[in-house]
Amino acid sequence: MDAFERPGGQAGPPGEGLETLVRLLDRRGAVVLSGAGLSTESGIPDYRGATGRHRSGTPMTYQEFTGSADARRRYWARSHTGWPAIAGARPNSGHHAVDRLRRTGHVAAVITQNVDGLHHAAGTREAVELHGGLRRVVCLDCRRTSARAELDRRLEELNRGFRRPGAELRPDGDARLPQPLMDGFRIAACTDCGGVLKPDVVFFGENVPLPRVEHCYELVDAASSLVVLGSSLAVLSGLRFVRRAARSRLPVAIVNQGPTRGDGLAALRLDLPLGPAMTEVARLLGAG
Structure with a gap:
């Protein structure tokens, strides 16, 4: 052998x-x-750290994201905060x-x-x-895909001054934020059909x-x-x-x-x- x-x-x-x-x-x-x-x-960062066992955070599931507007608001608030680190990674x-x-x-x-x-x-x-990839966004209704950079500009216009420099980056490009701050975050809809936007990635449970x-x-x-x-x-x-x-x-x-x-x-x-x-x-x- x-x-x-x-x-x-x-x-x-x-x-x-x-x-x-x-x-x-x-x-x-x-x-x-x-x-x-x-x-x-x-x-x-990764979810499990150097030992391969520890999870540094619990990822949002597909069922949470699609089933709750509040969950989508939390996701996009954290993702919008963490996006510059992902966009700037080399x-x-x-x-x-x-x-x-x-x-x-x-x-x-x-x-x-x-x-x-x-x-x-x-x-x-x-x-x-x-x-999948974080640099693309897909509409769950009409299935149109678009660049994440385009969505980032729209979210910035809707939530000026929202980003907090120094927020702890989590796996998959989001950041840790206090709940009260996320409650007021405004999310953007698909420009073609008004549908729900999701990063073009496979969530847990998907x-x-x-x-x-x-x-x-x-x-x-x-x-x-x-x-x-x-x-x-x-x-x-x-x-x-x-x-x-x-x-x-x-x-x-x-x-x-x-x-x-x-x-x-x-x-x-x-x-x-x-x-x-x-x-x-x-x-x-x-x-x-």
């Missing part, structure tokens, strides 16, 4: 582990599955390393669970945004569109390996691809700070900071 096919793999010293990852990627044609841990070095060295590996053929495709658009900004414009899932399965099935970067794999939307790869005896490598639900299926498991680790991997593969 190939060494990469043995699940539950553990690396030795960091240098040795990186060399093993380099050998895996040197086969070319890998698929990268990225999570929030890849974006923390860009200043965007890809870090990890995103750029992945893009360099894509351009040299070591990585064939990228699937990201992140909604921050940083893979696209780094040059990987074909990255599949599994959970299903990832099936065609998107099937496309990701096809990418994994055609890959030489699956490399997970910065995901605790705590939710099924990402874990299912690791399970599929393992069933097909496709080598799985996981680089994440903290444990993941996929550790028992991985041939290689590294607990390292993503930016420096992937930058070094790209250098060793001549993609630096």
Whole structure:
């Protein structure tokens, strides 16, 4: 059996582990599955922190958002406050390393669970945004999509002086705010039909569109390996691809700070900071 096919793999010293990852990627044609841990070095927090278990906040569910005008007001108040941090975030060295590996053929495709658009900004414009993207808004009534920047200008006009500099940024781009402040927030409707606007992302309790899932399965099935970067794999939307790869005896490598639900299926498991680790991997593969 190939060494990469043995699940539950553990690396030795960091240098040795990186060399093993380099050998895996040197086969070319890998698929990268990225999570929030890849974006923390860009200043965007994740839900679970370094341990992979702690949740720094409870996300709004699709049912809450669609079922309550008050819930939508709270969401947009927090999101409007946090939007400048998301809009101003820039890809870090990890995103750029992945893009360099894509351009040299070591990585064939990228699937990201992140909604921050940083893979696209780094040059990987074909990255599949599994959970959608915060930079787009969709009307739940007429299904028209538009740019989040356009909505931000409208919300600013409706709520001048509302933003609080220094508000704590939460995952998915919103911010912590006191309830009384949110009560007076004015939300904007669709300019075409007056319908309810929602960020073009998959909320908790909402299903990832099936065609998107099937496309990701096809990418994994055609890959030489699956490399997970910065995901605790705590939710099924990402874990299912690791399970599929393992069933097909496709080598799985996981680089994440903290444990993941996929550790028992991985041939290689590294607990390292993503930016420096992937930058070094790209250098060793001549993609630096």
